[in-house]
Amino acid sequence: xxxENVRSPEQLVERFRSEGLKITPxxxxxxxxxxxxxxxxxxxxxxxSASALMPGISLRTVYQTLTxxxxxxxxxxVTFDGGAVRFDPNLxxxxxxxxxECGTIADVSIDHLDVVSISQPNDxxxxxxxxxxxxxxxxxxxxxxxxxxxxxxxxx
Amino acid sequence: xxxENVRSPEQLVERFRSEGLKITPxxxxxxxxxxxxxxxxxxxxxxxSASALMPGISLRTVYQTLTxxxxxxxxxxVTFDGGAVRFDPNLxxxxxxxxxECGTIADVSIDHLDVVSISQPNDxxxxxxxxxxxxxxxxxxxxxxxxxxxxxxxxx
DNA sequence: TGTTTGTTCGCATGATTTGCAGATTAGGTC
DNA sequence: GACCTAATCTGCAAATCATGCGAACAAACA
Numbered sequence: 001x002x003x004e005n006v007r008s009p010e011q012l013v014e015r016f017r018s019e020g021l022k023i024t025p026x027x028x029x030x031x032x033x034x035x036x037x038x039x040x041x042x043x044x045x046x047x048x049s050a051s052a053l054m055p056g057i058s059l060r061t062v063y064q065t066l067t068x069x070x071x072x073x074x075x076x077x078v079t080f081d082g083g084a085v086r087f088d089p090n091l092x093x094x095x096x097x098x099x100x101e102c103g104t105i106a107d108v109s110i111d112h113l114d115v116v117s118i119s120q121p122n123d124x125x126x127x128x129x130x131x132x133x134x135x136x137x138x139x140x141x142x143x144x145x146x147x148x149x150x151x152x153x154x155x156x
Numbered sequence: 157x158x159x160e161n162v163r164s165p166e167q168l169v170e171r172f173r174s175e176g177l178k179i180t181p182x183x184x185x186x187x188x189x190x191x192x193x194x195x196x197x198x199x200x201x202x203x204x205s206a207s208a209l210m211p212g213i214s215l216r217t218v219y220q221t222l223t224x225x226x227x228x229x230x231x232x233x234v235t236f237d238g239g240a241v242r243f244d245p246n247l248x249x250x251x252x253x254x255x256x257e258c259g260t261i262a263d264v265s266i267d268h269l270d271v272v273s274i275s276q277p278n279d280x281x282x283x284x285x286x287x288x289x290x291x292x293x294x295x296x297x298x299x300x301x302x303x304x305x306x307x308x309x310x311x312x
Numbered sequence: 313t314g315t316t317t318g319t320t321c322g323c324a325t326g327a328t329t330t331g332c333a334g335a336t337t338a339g340g341t342c
Numbered sequence: 343g344a345c346c347t348a349a350t351c352t353g354c355a356a357a358t359c360a361t362g363c364g365a366a367c368a369a370a371c372a
Contacts (some may be wrong), residue, residue, distance in 0.1 A: 022338045022349060044328080058352045073328070079238040084328060097280045106280065124253045124262065124293030132286045138279030178318060178369050214321045219360070240359060
């Protein structure tokens, strides 16, 4: 179940190559992890995943690559409630729903939002609008699934 | 130009007293600073203001008092783009507009938002919704006021 | 004035992120 | 395949933001 919104590792490799950047094993690994990851991982979470497959990879390199991708517009960044920055491989215009129980962050398609109905505040020209819902996700709300409810609350 | 939305220092003193908490000079000072401050100060900004009036006050005390007020529901917390937590004396239901130029954070009344038109994401029960506009405020957008445009960009 | 208990303060610590410099390596050249 | 060079990776120091902890202190009350 990989993310259809982020570019494939092959595409990112091509992008890097076209920019004169080198294709290192570390970068290739991170490209893959981001493509497989439809969640909103922190740099540290990606570092943990990467370390399992490439022992010795540096957290610094993870940060560096994520920053590079962000500056290239291939990755988004979001933060909730003062926690660590989360990287968002979904480049489509969308918003987020954060579960108070398990910390899961779900994407909310812009289609679901009647954004045009949001009038502008006085004397302000918004270039972007972000909406964050806080609440309880279906899995945590469902009594029948309480037994296998995810408990890894990722909130700060 | 004090904030009409936050409780007055007198009210907060009463609230603390009723909870069996002590009324210290540090707390009284912070109550006043919050009441006068319609902006969205960080703990450090309040510490700086407080230090000018009460040299020797501890940053730790500022954090402690702000946390207390937050837990008592007398203060809100907001964070933008991974920066430091900002404390919001405005307890009314509202949203925020962040200026990309000067970092000013303006409140956006809930009246301006057609919130009911925001449909719920699949299988999610939102208990709260926060909307953040990013853009350029009137002061920074106005060419005539470029000369005295605030330059204290508070973004991270 | 004295006692009690909550507060304040300073410091250590933790979490996240970035700066820096030396070691390493990808990618092109011969 | 060997070599060069610049980009990259890595480890560590350091900056920022926030909290834990314990000793010193002071508000509230008898």
